[in-house]
Amino acid sequence: MKDFTYLAPSTVAEALGLLAEHQGKAKVLAGGTDLMLQLQDGLFTPDFVIDVRRIPELNTLEFDAQAGLTLGAATALRRIETSQVVLDKYPHLATGAREIGSIQIRNLGSVGGNICTATPSADIIPSLVSLEAVARIASVRGERAVPLESFFTGVRKTVLGPDELLVDLKIPAPAPRTSGVYIKLYTRPAMDLAMVGVAATITLGPGDSVIRRATVCLGAVAPTPIRVREAEQLLEGQAVTDALLAQAGQAAARAARPISDVRASAEYRREQCDLMTRRAIRQAVERAKNAA
Numbered sequence: 364m365k366d367f368t369y370l371a372p373s374t375v376a377e378a379l380g381l382l383a384e385h386q387g388k389a390k391v392l393a394g395g396t397d398l399m400l401q402l403q404d405g406l407f408t409p410d411f412v413i414d415v416r417r418i419p420e421l422n423t424l425e426f427d428a429q430a431g432l433t434l435g436a437a438t439a440l441r442r443i444e445t446s447q448v449v450l451d452k453y454p455h456l457a458t459g460a461r462e463i464g465s466i467q468i469r470n471l472g473s474v475g476g477n478i479c480t481a482t483p484s485a486d487i488i489p490s491l492v493s494l495e496a497v498a499r500i501a502s503v504r505g506e507r508a509v510p511l512e513s514f515f516t517g518v519r520k521t522v523l524g525p526d527e528l529l530v531d532l533k534i535p536a537p538a539p540r541t542s543g544v545y546i547k548l549y550t551r552p553a554m555d556l557a558m559v560g561v562a563a564t565i566t567l568g569p570g571d572s573v574i575r576r577a578t579v580c581l582g583a584v585a586p587t588p589i590r591v592r593e594a595e596q597l598l599e600g601q602a603v604t605d606a607l608l609a610q611a612g613q614a615a616a617r618a619a620r621p622i623s624d625v626r627a628s629a630e631y632r633r634e635q636c637d638l639m640t641r642r643a644i645r646q647a648v649e650r651a652k653n654a655a
């Protein structure tokens with residue numbers, strides 16, 4: 364691994380100053396579970412590594428009934444998966460975090476690192492996209508808010524510029540009778556990457572008889588996460604029936620753009636998008652019935 368200078372700012376302003384000063388020659392470090400491997404493999408050869416873990420703003424995990432959840436980018440995955448407010452209000456976000464690696468990896472790895480690495484199989488992303496999370500991105504030039512759905516531009520590619528830092532994610536407060544589910548398809552039950560990931564967030568209408576709002580996101584079946592808007596539109600305003608779930612599942616299969624690789628064929632992945640979407644919606648509806 365090439366030598367680098369390690370820097371550990373304690374404020375966002377300090378980190379942004381360093382990113383601007385060393386633009387193109389620096390990499391941000393949070394937990395290092397992706398970055399250290401990338402440095403070892405020579406994928407990146409930065410002169411400076413900027414450790415953002417000590418910045419309090421990047422370690423926020425705060426819920427407000429109006430504003431929703433603020434998740435600092437460096438917040439450890441383990442903290443998210445064990446947070447009572449996340450388990451209560453956003454159970455599929457807790458599942459997305461819990462599906463990553465091992466406890467050791469999740470103690471180090473952060474939500475922002477999972478997002479910024481931008482692998483198609485990243486487990487926390489589908490739930491966050493289905494929750495309509497918005498990324499707050501900062502640089503010395505100012506701040507911008509980007510819906511997470513628009514954050515990814517390709518495999519391992521994002522909208523982040525070389526001088527920009529992902530500061531936090533804002534996740535809207537759930538409406539009454541809202542809940543969600545994340546389902547991951549893998550070969551081994553631990554330490555395996557997703558072949559397909561499906562997250563669904565469902566809000567039920569009065570009497571729990573119809574779906575008022577639905578958001579569905581697929582992971583690992585295209586270079587970037589996919590919001591299945593066709594399925595969402597089919598579901599909204601409708602009572603849940605097997606026929607409706609089948610239509611939503613088929614819409615998900617149509618939206619997917621999977622590849623064949625050593626772990627699964629494109630056909631198998633597409634078929635699983637259909638079945639897993641049906642299952643995720645059905646389970647999310649049941650959870651929403653019990654949500655406050």
Ligand SMILES: Cc1cc2nc3c(=O)[nH]c(=O)nc-3n(C[C@H](O)[C@H](O)[C@H](O)COP(=O)(O)OP(=O)(O)OC[C@H]3O[C@@H](n4cnc5c(N)ncnc54)[C@H](O)[C@@H]3O)c2cc1C
Binds near residue numbers: 523
């Ligand atoms: C054994 C093992 C198993 C794993 N299993 C899974 C799995 O099952 N599912 C899964 O999704 N992932 C898995 N991972 C991947 C990994 O743990 C996650 O992607 C992790 O969340 C990365 O977070 P980090 O804090 O370690 O990021 P880092 O490694 O510190 O950073 C990752 C990248 O993001 C950039 N970055 C980090 N924070 C910011 C920020 N705030 N602003 C701008 N850029 C930033 C860094 O510069 C770097 O390019 C696994 C990894 C290992 C080693």
